[in-house]
Amino acid sequence: MRRAGLALIPLALGLVGTIVALAAGDRRQIFIQWQLAWVWVQLGLLAALLVFAIVAVRAALRRRAVRSREDAVAAERAERRRFVDRLDHELKNPVTAIRLGLSNLPESDVAAGLDAQALRLTRLLGDLRKLGELENAQLEIAPVDVEALGREVAEAVGELAESSDRSLAVSFPRAPRPLPPVRGDADLLFLAVYNLVANALKFSQPGDRIELRGAEDDGWVTLEVADTGRGIPVEEQGLVWEELARGSHTRDVAGSGLGLPFVRTIVERHGGGVDLRSRLGEGTSVRLRLPV
């Protein structure tokens, strides 16, 4: 709105000029003659300016709406983060004291049972702080060969039980050229891609197919992990990126609910983005975009 105000300055200056001239007693007149035929062009020009102004204002309003929505989402995430940090912070001393206190007790079934529960709380705290760790971990940036990384992930997931009866196909382009290296932290990017492929294996059935594909697109390298697994209901697709959120259809599969939030945190720390497309019963595809 401030910039719109700037547009009024010439008008104000003109007004001041007229007032000064009138006050000085300037009563001279000027006559301008037009051919009537040109009036249509003038009217057209005025109308065009008006339409242009309206379009510009509406586009600006739309941009602002999008930006405030993005700000709201980012603010919500930051707020969540702070809440989790606070929770973690307030719980660590009591849990530490409980574990220490238990270790001072004589050995008994009751003490052992309590200790197991305290250990569970410890693990929960560990999980809660994992995203924070990733957000603060120091990256070691170097050129990363995405294809080699993808093939290493494929080899590593071979150790998972699920990989024995599902097929995993890895494809990277050769023509017109192989993928260019991206600048990033190879250890973290490995974790991100590993999490995606392991997820695809977890949420699929024997006989399902999983594909890990690499592509290059206009300054970005994209890595896509697609599966013919069970898919995610539309209403839960927005939740998958939130920590500890587990969909109603995933209760039968063990997990921390941290896999995808991890992936997103890692990719965003590399200046990239993630998106997910899924159809219930057909399968899921998750795409990572990394700047070259």
Added chain:
Amino acid sequence: MSITPPARPRVLLVDDESGIRDALAPFLARSGFDVLTAEDGGAGLEAVERHSPDLVVLDVLMPVLDGREVLRRLRRAGSQLPVILLTQVGESFERAAALEEGADDYLNKPFDPQELVARIRAILRRVTAGQPALGGSTGLSAGALRIDRVARRVWLDGVEATLTPRAFSLLDYLMTHPDEVLTRERLLAAVWGFDQPVASRAVDHRVAELRKVLADDSGTPLFIDTVQGVGYRFLHPVALTPATRA
């Protein structure tokens, strides 16, 4: 005349939470240590002066004078006193910084009490054998290998070698914990700042890089020994050397 029993190592515990002090002090006492407690950084420094403990367990997050500042003051005064930090959660870079500032080790709250005792013993083993603690050192050497912990540089047979930052941090952690079996998880948490089971291959990659640079054969290692199914151990005896300023 009675023979005095060998002195129990004296451990100073500094934590502002009485719940932690009250529970940890008797546990450490039962584990064979002579335990002193202090409830804030200032009292901790005073207790170091007055009672000269063998080791300090120091909480990072304390009001007024926090654990890191206490550590900094100790090291600035030239003290090599072994320090284990109980670090603030969720801030992994704090841990890396803590190790760089001269802590001998750190543990994340809530920690396993047995683990704390194991770490204390590992550090005191060196001290009681008459060897200096390594956490507060500026330079270390192991045979032909020498590192400057301040400038983060490495020399092998007097020739400077190039390491990636993470490989250096890994070598630094291995050398400051010689002869200890270090699990991949512990190395990940200390050097990488995140601790995910599938990331353990990252440790193997970096160890391979170190071995290549140090010309260390994994079959008959001089420096880094693989402990099958567990992790790694720095074999060579480590000595203090003054850091070389370029």
